[in-house]
Amino acid sequence: MAGTRDGDGWTDDRYEYRPVRIEGDVSRLTASVRLAIQAEFSGWELSRLRLYPGGVRKIVLRRRLGAQQGLLPEPTF
Numbered sequence: 001m002a003g004t005r006d007g008d009g010w011t012d013d014r015y016e017y018r019p020v021r022i023e024g025d026v027s028r029l030t031a032s033v034r035l036a037i038q039a040e041f042s043g044w045e046l047s048r049l050r051l052y053p054g055g056v057r058k059i060v061l062r063r064r065l066g067a068q069q070g071l072l073p074e075p076t077f
Helices: 028-042
Strands: 004-006 009-011 015-022 045-051 057-064
Touching: 028 045, 028 057
Parallel strands: none
Antiparallel strands: 004 009, 009 015, 015 057, 045 057
């Protein structure tokens, strides 16, 4: 994915990306609720999800760059 890296996340021409890691001891329901809250209140959407042995989930969230950039909160996990 081409773009500029910014701390834990990066951007490209249209989107801002943030990696998120959810440990294996977190249930599937809890993980989906956490992601739904980020989508509803912070404008993030799911870009990629990988499930690893032990139940660890590595997720990449994205949101469109625009006039509101910097006004929306960061993912809180």
